[in-house]
Amino acid sequence: xxxxxxxRSGDVARQIAERIAGLVEPGRHYKxxxxxxxxxxxxxxxxxxxxxxxxxELVHGPGCPVCVIPMGRQDxxxxxxxxxxxxxxxxxxxxxxxxxxxxxxxxxxxGADVRMVYSPLDALKIARENPxxxxxxxxxxxETTTPSTALTLLRARAEGIRNFxxxxxxxxxxxxIRAILDSPDLRLDGFIGPGHVSTVIGLRPYRxxxxxxxxxxxxxxxxxxxxxxxxxMVMRQLASGRNEVENQYTRVVREEGNPRALRAIxxxxxxxxxxxxxxxxxxxxxxxxxxDEFADWDAEVRYELPGVRVADPKACQCGEVLKGVIKxxxxxxxxxxxxxxxxxxxxxVSSEGACAAYYNYGRFARxxxxxxxxxxxxxxxxxxxxx
Amino acid sequence: xxxxxxxQVVEFVDPEHHIAxxxxxxxxxxxxxGLLSEGSEAVDVGDWVLIHVGFAMSKIDEQxxxxxxxxxxxxxxxxxxELAELKGSQIE
Numbered sequence: 001x002x003x004x005x006x007x008r009s010g011d012v013a014r015q016i017a018e019r020i021a022g023l024v025e026p027g028r029h030y031k032x033x034x035x036x037x038x039x040x041x042x043x044x045x046x047x048x049x050x051x052x053x054x055x056x057e058l059v060h061g062p063g064c065p066v067c068v069i070p071m072g073r074q075d076x077x078x079x080x081x082x083x084x085x086x087x088x089x090x091x092x093x094x095x096x097x098x099x100x101x102x103x104x105x106x107x108x109x110x111g112a113d114v115r116m117v118y119s120p121l122d123a124l125k126i127a128r129e130n131p132x133x134x135x136x137x138x139x140x141x142x143e144t145t146t147p148s149t150a151l152t153l154l155r156a157r158a159e160g161i162r163n164f165x166x167x168x169x170x171x172x173x174x175x176x177i178r179a180i181l182d183s184p185d186l187r188l189d190g191f192i193g194p195g196h197v198s199t200v201i202g203l204r205p206y207r208x209x210x211x212x213x214x215x216x217x218x219x220x221x222x223x224x225x226x227x228x229x230x231x232x233m234v235m236r237q238l239a240s241g242r243n244e245v246e247n248q249y250t251r252v253v254r255e256e257g258n259p260r261a262l263r264a265i266x267x268x269x270x271x272x273x274x275x276x277x278x279x280x281x282x283x284x285x286x287x288x289x290x291x292d293e294f295a296d297w298d299a300e301v302r303y304e305l306p307g308v309r310v311a312d313p314k315a316c317q318c319g320e321v322l323k324g325v326i327k328x329x330x331x332x333x334x335x336x337x338x339x340x341x342x343x344x345x346x347x348x349v350s351s352e353g354a355c356a357a358y359y360n361y362g363r364f365a366r367x368x369x370x371x372x373x374x375x376x377x378x379x380x381x382x383x384x385x386x387x
Numbered sequence: 388x389x390x391x392x393x394x395q396v397v398e399f400v401d402p403e404h405h406i407a408x409x410x411x412x413x414x415x416x417x418x419x420x421g422l423l424s425e426g427s428e429a430v431d432v433g434d435w436v437l438i439h440v441g442f443a444m445s446k447i448d449e450q451x452x453x454x455x456x457x458x459x460x461x462x463x464x465x466x467x468x469e470l471a472e473l474k475g476s477q478i479e
Contacts, residue, residue, distance in 0.1 A: 038390070045462060091440070092472060118476040119441025121419060125479055141440075144391075148442040151421050155404065196391050199437075199445045223458045251451050252391075252437065258445070261422045351465045 016228045017051045023235040030056045031187065032234055033324055035177060036194035037064030037352025038222050044357040046224035052231065059186070059324035062176045062280060063194050065141040066093045066350035067322055069169055070276045071310040074099035077167060080136050080303050081112040087130060089123035090138035092116045097349050100310055120152035120166075127156070127164035136299045139166045144196040146170040146288065147261035150268040153290070153297055167299040168289055170269065173197050174205050175286035176277065181213050185325045190234035192227060193219035195249045202257025203245050210243040221249040268294055276309060278346060279319025318345030321354050328358040335359060390469050391437035391444060392459060393452035396420065396430050406478065409438060412456065414470060417478040418443055441478050 024030070034040060040060045043049060049058055062068055078099050081088035088104070095104040095116060108114040113133075117123050120137050127135035139149040149166060156164045173194060180186065193206055198219045206217045216237035220230030230248045237244060247253055268291060275287030290298040312319060316338065317331040328334050328347065338344040340356050347353035351360075394409035405421035407430070420443045423430045428446055430436060435452040436443035447455070459466040 041462070041465070092468070116472075118472040119419075119478055121441050121478040122476050125477055128479075144444070145440055147422055147444075148419075148440045151419060151442065196437075196439065196444065199391075223454070252445050252447060254445075258422055258428070260425050260428070261444070264422070 013051060013225060013228060016225070016232050020056070020228070020232050020235050021053045023232075023239040024053050024055045025239070028055060030189045030235070030238070031059050032056060032190050032192060032231060033059040033061045033180070033188050034192040034220075034227065034230075035061035035063045035173065036192075036197065037067065037350065037354070037357075038195070039192055039220070039227055040064070040354050041352050041357045042222050042224055043227060044361040047361075048224050048227050051228060056231065056235070058192075058231075059188065060321065060327075060354040061191075061324055062180065062277065062322045063142065063173060063197070064322070064347070064350050064352040064354070065145065065171065066097065067318065067346040067353045068171060068176070068277045068279070069094075069097070069140060069346065070278045071099055071312060072276065072306075072308050073169055074104075075101075075310060076305040076307060077138050078102075078104060078107045078112075079306050080167060080299055081107050081114050082110075083134075083303065085134045087113045087115060087126060087133050087135045088138065089115050089117045089126060089135060091118075091140065093350050094138055094140060096343065097346055098313075098343060120149050121155070124152055124156055124161065124164055127161050128159075131163055133163060134302075135164050137164070137166050138169070140169045142171055142173050142194070142197050143200040143261075143265070144194075146269070147200060147258070147264050150261075150264035153268050153294060154264065156297055157294070162296065165297045165299040165302050166290060168269070170288040171275065171277065172271075172286055172288065173201075174208075175283045176280060177206075177209065179277075179280050179283050179286075180323060181209065181215075183323060185323060188215065188324075189238060190216040191218070192230040192234065193217045193245070195219060195221050195226075195253060198247075198249070198253045198257065200258050200261045203247055203253070203255050204257075206245045210245055214243045216243050217245045219245070219247050219249055219253055221252065267291075277322075278312065279322035313344050316345035318347040318353075318355070321345075321347050328355040331355070390459070390465065391439045391455075392466070392469055392473070393435055393447060393455045394418065394438050394443075395452070396432055396434050396436060396443070398432060401479070407432075407443075409436065409443070411438065411473060412470060414474055416473055416476050417441075419478065438473075441473075441476055
């Protein structure tokens with residue numbers, strides 16, 4: 001599949017927008033969920049919604065790994081971090097997430113040794129260099145990130161690094177999509193599937209959405225034009241009564257995903273019976289834990305954790321935002337008591353959270369004119385491609 | 388967090404552990420290429436890859452790498468933060 005790069009993207013955006021508008025059935029309202037937080041960010045940043053006809057509503061999904069970790073797990077993380085022998089390593093995104101008694105940054109201010117790392121392999125290096133300390137890595141993320149944790153764990157075992165362990169919170173996207181499809185709160189017409197998750201899992205796992213729920217899926221890239229093309233592919237399917245899994249992001253996503261990555265996950269981890277998601281509650285078989293043979297590297301085995309389920313702060317409606325039931329600005333504390341500087345919920349912490357994305361960009365994008373938004377689209381363009 | 392940032396593989400540093408040096412917008416750091424070690428996905432020096440938390444996750448062509456980098460630059464702060472974190476990385 002070759003791409004067409006010659007067009008000015010603004011023109012192409014207009015063309016796609018016109019083709020999308022041409023597919024709208026008069027009087028019908030369409031709800032299309034973009035599953036991935038990266039999409040949500042791009043949509044608000046580039047005002048993609050302004051290019052769509054008013055009949056099409058983009059609903060933001062649960063694909064923000066920082067957002068979906070429930071408060072109780074964050075409390076557990078802090079409990080580990082506060083042990084004197086522990087160096088607690090984490091991606092920067094997690095340190096500001098509020099828990100019952102402050103965030104990891106607050107724990108650090110109280111004396112906990114919390115260190116931000118770019119990669120789990122950086123955490124492993126810290127373990128190598130500090131043999132007299134216990135180094136714990138806060139492993140979070142969807143299938144995009146899980147293989148990195150898996151390979152790091154295999155490396156730790158191969159090198160016999162025993163002062164390293166993982167606090168595993170890896171979640172899987174498919175059960176969350178199924179939970180949303182089964183939820184009575186929301187009627188969706190189709191899905192923009194996540195791009196980078198799909199580089200790992202491929203297209204097959206989404207087929208149940210088309211087969212069992214009669215809804216179209218277009219796995220899409222992250223540039224505004226990718227998202228627009230994804231919407232176009234979903235609308236084209238709806239207009240012709242098809243329900244399929246299409247791949248807009250063929251330049252990165254292979255149909256079969258990444259078999260090496262899937263093997264690394266399967267070798268090191270297995271499904272938990274159930275896992276709590278912020279907003280979505282307990283979802284069966286929706287997260288991964290380390291296999292028994294890796295118990296020596298499992299922080300949940302090594303340390304006694306509070307393991308208490310903690311309700312979200314009452315004022316915070318992050319859960320409703322994650323389910324796509326309300327928009328960020330419909331939350332009572334949005335932009336007043338809850339801002340990126342003083343977040344109450346996770347959706348305001350992560351740049352991929354719908355609340356932060358809307359706070360940072362959406363409310364300004366809304367003020368700008370439609371034409372300005374079209375002109376503001378910069379990236380290189382390709383023709384949409386079917387799987 | 389889920390950003391995949393484009394980089395070019397410039398040399399293999401530790402083939403046994405699948406560690407290669409990648410150039411990301413002029414920043415050269417070690418990354419793990421173990422997820423791209425089989426068949427047509429196997430990486431070589433000169434290849435462009437999308438990098439996520441220190442791991443090359445998929446091979447892309449140069450045109451895609453350029454387009455992705457241009458897009459990420461329009462995001463501003465999230466990409467700058469990602470680059471700053473990559474700069475601090477010391478994968479071995």
